[in-house]
Amino acid sequence: MENGQQGAPRGWRAATEEALYGPAGFYRRPEGPAGHFRTSVHASPLFAGAVAELLCRVDAALGEPAELAFVDMAAGRGELVSRVLQVLPEKVALRVRAYAVEKAEPPAGLDHRIEWRAEPPTGASGLLFANEWLDNVPLEVVETAADGTARLVLVREDGTETLDTAPLDQATTDWLRRWWPLPPEPGLRAEVGRPRDAAWAAAVRTLERGLAVAVDYAHTRASRPPFGTLTGFREGRGTTPVPDGSCDITAHVALDACATAAGARLLTQRAALRALGVTAGRPPLALASQDPAAYVRALAGAGEAAELTARGGLGDFGWLVEPVRLPVDGLLVDVPDHEEQ
Structure with missing residues (x-):
């Protein structure tokens, strides 16, 4: 904290901004986000494979342009964009221009094909993918006071x-x-998602044509949590959110409020990944005797797919899918609203 601000109460938005992204902020730490929490990207390479499949579908819908953009928003240390490049078919990979958008400095040994940027490129055509970005866009918290009116929650550096x-x-x-x-x-809380709405709208506007996807912890107007979701993470465990740079500070996203166009769709990760070919079915037992090594690999893949699509876990993440001047046939927007029980 700067002199004069040490311990001064202020809104959660300003406090979180400095605690996460300031000079000594949490996201400036050398271990990166993966040192403190596990996302779908870290859970399994199947996630990157699904994103690569989606990029290929966008490529086909765009008519296989000479240059195809893949924009990885809140790229962390570049794990997702690096893995997507590794698994893309060669005929697509040769035309891809990959961007990692992140405030922190790029990691050592980053693939030379990846352009590291603080902001997404403008005028790109392709796929903009934001995995667990919006939950870290700082916002204000409000609470119903004793007189029944909503008031801004102020917080000191010690929480x-x-x-x-x-x-x-x-x-x-x-x-x-x-x-x-x-x-x-009194005591009921809400998290004011206006900064996230604006951040998402700005990101979508950078696309000339293509698909924008936001993946995050989410809720909708019909099921807002009565006391909010603001929390902290440190070394893989949930903790009290304290804006001193020692922990991640996150809150679930009102994805329905973020949607910028009538063509946007909200899906669960479970439904989206199934549509992209990620299934948790066990391999046939006959494979165990025919090719034991292949059976073990298939069994491991089924376990990873189960984690990515699990109810009560990663499978409940929300996917906000927005086409931008793009025919939608064959893309995720064709996923039916109902899910398998």
Whole structure:
């Protein structure tokens, strides 16, 4: 913290911004996000394979352009974009221009085909993929006070909270009314997703043509959590969110509020990955005697697929899918709304 701000109460948005992305912020640490939590990217190479399949579908829908963009938003240390390049068919990989968008510095030994950027490129045609990006876009937290009105939650560097005495601004009030109405019961909370809505809209606008996909912990207006979802992560474990740079600070995403176009669709990761060929079916037992090594590999793959699509886990992640001036036939927007029971 800068001098004069040490311990001063302020909104969670400003506190989180500095704690995560400031000079001594959590995401500047050398171990990177993978040192503290496990995403779908780290859980299995099947996830990168599914994203590569989606990129190939986008390529076909675009008519196999001379240059095909793959934009990895919040790229971490470049794990997803690197793996996607490794598994793409050669005829597609030769035309791909890969971008890793991340505020931290690039890791040593990064694939020379990957352009490391602080912002996504403009005018690109291809796939923009944001895996667990929006949950780390800082936002304000509000709480119903004793008098039944919603107030901004202020926080000190040590995590101590108080409620602001001033009324909420009109833009925040309007957003809450539309997307997360707060009952007058004291102690109920909401997380104001306006910065995430704006960040996603800006990212989608960078595409000239293609598909934009956001994957994250999510909820919709019909099922907002009454006390919010703000939490911290450190070394693989959930912890109290403290904005001092020692832990990740995250909150689930109101993905329905982020959608920018009428053609956008919300899916579960379970449904999306199944549509991209990731299934958790066990290999036939006959394979165990015919080719034991292949059986073991297939069994391991089934276990990884099960983790990626599990109910109550990664399979419940939300996928916000938005086509941009792109025919949608054959893409994820054709996934049926219902899921297998």
